[in-house]
Amino acid sequence: MPKAFPPEFRRDVVAVARKREAPIAQIAKDFGISEACLHRWLKIADTDDGIRPGTTTTESAELRELRKRNKLLEQENEILRRAAAYFAKEIFPKMMYPLVEDLAADGIPVAVTCRVLGFSKQAFYAWKSAPVSRRELDDAYLINAALDIHRDDPAFGHRFIADELPAHGINAGLNRVARLCSQQRIWSVFAKKRGLTRRAGPPVHDDLVRKQFTATAANRVWLTDITEHPTGQGKLYLCAIKDVYSGRIVGYSIDSRMKASLAVSALRNAVRLRDPSGTIVHSDRGSQFRSRKFVKVLRDNGLAGSMGRVGACGDNAAMESFFALLQKNVLDRQRWRTREDLRLAIVTWIEKTYHRRRRQARLGRLTPIEFETINRHATAA
Template identity: 70%
Template sequence: PLVRELAAAGAPVRVPAAVTCRVLGISRQAYYQWCAAPVCQRDFDDAHLINAALEIHADDPADGYRFIADELARRGFTASENRVWRICSMQKIFSLHARKKGRSRQAGPPVHDDLVRRDFTAAAPNTKWLTDITEHPTGEGKLYLCAVKDCYSNKIVGYSIASHMRASLAVSALRNAIALRDPHDVVVHSDRGAQFRSAAYQRLLRGHGLTGSMGRVGACGDNAAMESFFSLLQKNVLDTRRWRTREELRLAIVSWIETKYHRKRRQRALGKLTPVEFETIYTATSAA
């Protein structure tokens, strides 16, 4: 712009473009190429890639540049992993789990207010749900479980198990609960994890008319009923032995939830009934 302004016909002191380019140390050829195309095709393509990468990362903050590169390819963009890495570094698009020296990660701002306020009771099914994520090591690496619990009967109405802790884990668990229960006007309470603040998770809540709720940072008591379930799972399954494979642990978790916890473990809070028995009585009473 400076070269063009000094060479303009109306400039107070007109300086030829060749002189200005020589003083600034740039070639005339580069200047005239810039005049013909101020924004090159490469920059234009990078801008489109950046917008797409930001959108992908907003859907799942746990995605690093490799996952973003795979998703860009799925959407029809042509870009190498090195190029995606350069763009992500330039725009500071980092995975939630990336560890950088000198950086301390804190939970982000809540997307929702705390509507539960440590009241983990409900007068009817499908009015108040709790959700959280736990992990456990195996010989193949960590296995992650996201579960959704109904405060009325303490039943696990949906869960998802995977080898990663991306937003899709929480989305899958909530989607399973929705498919099983077909809820309306349910409060879904969680912590401030990035999985629950992700755009994909929030879209799922809004799309099914569910109301989000979030506890405070570092306050485990704000989701104590969910932590209680994970404590039971840890004592009865996770810590009972060393698990060689993820599949072995996955089958053990599913078996314990569906057979022992739901159908055999009686709870004093439910009048010494199991979650399945408690909900069966409610269904029969409401039908009558």
Template identity: 70%
Template sequence: MPRPYPEEFRRDVVAVARRGEIPLTQVAKDFGISEGTVTNWLRRADVDDGVKPGVTSAEGAELRELRKRNRLLEQENEILRRAAAYLSQGAPPKMMYPLVRELAVDGIPVAVTCRVLGFSKQAYYAWRSGPVTDRDWADAHWINAAVDVHHDDPTFGYRFLADDLRAAGHQVSERRVWRLCSQQRLWSLHAKKRGLTRKAGPPVHDDRVRRTFTAPDLDRLWLTDITEHNTSEGKLYLCAIKDACSRRIVGYSISDQMRSSLAVAALQMAISRRNPSGTVVHSDRGSQFRSNKFVRALSDAGLLGSMGRVGACADNAAMESFFALLQKNVLNRHRWSSREQLRLAIVHWIEGTYHRKRRQRGLGKLTPIEYEAIINPSVALAA
């Protein structure tokens, strides 16, 4: 199933198409999508903006969310009702896992039941695959023996308990006794002093690139940075992510504020377009790229961070060259009266001109799209 286009990309396509300066066929060609897709996006945008009657995207999403919440509440009520009946049957059961299995047969998801009853799915599935393992059986016997020994002398710690268990004929290691005592909170009466811990600060990645801004294949190395430009309404900020192999801008985000969310949005666009794994993402040491949100986004996607030195623009020269090209071809052409006007000009130049029309000598006089189609057609089509 193809990945959905990022919302920011869809808004930009609709904005360019609504201007009416370019035929829809050319807009679709410039942005690398079908004309039918552009038409559908325009129709949906007209409904969302109130130009045409219909259920807007927000109303549709709200309706789906309400139905989902209603169905979830019904399932939770059924779980609580069945759990009360289950617990009232004579002697209280030692576990609730059989009830989870019964509810699953009736169509209630295991994840919902486990969440309501307060235990993990992993524990349930582990019980289902083997209700009582040999290890659990042995642990139960050793826990009973350890409880008896600890009851006789509460000052005994796990080392003394292990010695007594082995003396009684139990073949158990000291490490295993420590684990069982920790689970059962069988501690010596002699309290231990607990040391202080410190929370580590935001990580600073090592320089994995060292000014080598080339890569043997697509999605091996991405370069990113943020630039800004003035308009009559104020500054506009662009965060772009560039593939070092094809020189294509695989992700970008534009905003009137330079926050960490700007860098995260550009990274998420690149991830949704390329679905990378183990890619090195090189940046400068700006606060947006050092933020916890950006570092977490890198980690969640399985990407590797890389940072140049402080104040060394040559450590990210490849991105600086792209921004210089953008400055000459778009930003400095004239004074921009609004942020939206400049935003659309940047997006159209990146998607329509830089990617598909501007040939680069470093790519053998090919455009980034043509170059990617030659070296890896599957990635080029997916993007």
């Protein structure tokens, strides 16, 4: 069964098609999709933007989410129904943890009760062994949330963590967050503290590539890295994933911020379009590639991580060569007024020129698409 195209790729193709710089059939051919598929994407985009009537993608997603939420609420209601008598006690909410013990004695797991009532299991067991003050407990909640946020993206300092805390149900002032982060030594990997020498973070993977940028088949070795370029609205960041076998960019993501989610989106887009199993994904030691989210996506899809040395560009030279081509052919050709203009230029060059027009000597003067197609048919035969 064919894999669905990533939403980011679909948005970019629709944006190029709406500019009407070429016939629809030619645009569909340039991006490697059928004309009917492009018409369907345009129809969905028009519905989402309110140009034509119909149920939007957002509304459909909301309906699915509401059904899922309704099912979850029915399960949680059973716990709250049994806990109603306890909530009526005068000691609530001063002392809530005994409720967890009461429900656990009746056979309800501690983890389920803590999730429904908004507790963490760690905090409950800490109270059980040594009760603490409310202030200390609130600080513990904040520190746990800050550690989770920083683990997801080590580039976050206390200011970014303070911005993310409301999404975790915690409201705290910037000074309090800064104090607790300083006590726990939760700092951005880019921070420079006086009297503190900061080194690059430890690698989470061994170097499995060792500058051997060759592969005998597709989806054996992928390379990834992040590049940036300024525009009139600020910097734009591109994370691309390249298959060493054909040189094809199998996944990419573009955003205005260099967060861990940028690398995660690029990897998920690549996995969605390919069928990797045991593929080596090689990168540098950037915090985005050492983040917990990126490592989790690797593990969940059966991929093997690989990392080069600190400050050794040669350890990822094949990926750097692609960014050099992009710099020469797109980024440095003009001053880019908006991020959207640069984004569409990057996408068009990758899909139309690099994949389907630019022939490479190491591929026998074939384009990446031609090389993969010919060898796929030969392997099948």
